[in-house]
Amino acid sequence: MNQNWVRTSLAVVLASAVLVSACAEKHSDGEDGEEGSSRLPTAPSGTTTTSTPTTPTTPTTPTPAPTASVAFTQDIKPIVAGCVRCHSNFSTYPGMMSVVIAGSASSRLVVKTQPGGSMYNYLPADRATNASLIKQWVVAGAPENR
Numbered sequence: 001m002n003q004n005w006v007r008t009s010l011a012v013v014l015a016s017a018v019l020v021s022a023c024a025e026k027h028s029d030g031e032d033g034e035e036g037s038s039r040l041p042t043a044p045s046g047t048t049t050t051s052t053p054t055t056p057t058t059p060t061t062p063t064p065a066p067t068a069s070v071a072f073t074q075d076i077k078p079i080v081a082g083c084v085r086c087h088s089n090f091s092t093y094p095g096m097m098s099v100v101i102a103g104s105a106s107s108r109l110v111v112k113t114q115p116g117g118s119m120y121n122y123l124p125a126d127r128a129t130n131a132s133l134i135k136q137w138v139v140a141g142a143p144e145n146r
Contacts, residue, residue: 102142
């Protein structure tokens with residue numbers, strides 16, 4: 001499995017956990033009657049309830065957003081450098097974005113450059129690695145720079 005993909009996935013999971021934790025914490029420190037109050041509802045008259053005390057959570061410092069592991073300028077532009085003979089728009093980020101739907105694995109660029117795609121055999125050097133990098137870049141939101 002591609003290490004960059006694993007790192008990116010791990011960073012997304014960790015960032016999500018931090019956001020969920022921060023959201024839960026925000027909604028648990030209200031006062032009586034305020035939105036987000038942590039008080040339990042009271043039982044109807046004549047009944048008893050028990051509750052288990054919870055340990056207060058320690059505030060967490062949000063982690064910075066991970067930097068893009070694959071970016072157009074640093075990684076994709078060198079891969080498609082030979083393509084500009086026929087696809088001159090690939091020499092610039094805005095031109096490349098004309099065939100990319102950021103975040104979509106079914107983007108035209110991804111489909112055509114994957115094994116079996118019409119442009120796969122035109123990829124330089126290690127075609128499988130370059131096709132994987134293109135897909136990873138598009139799925140990650142197609143950032144221009146790191």
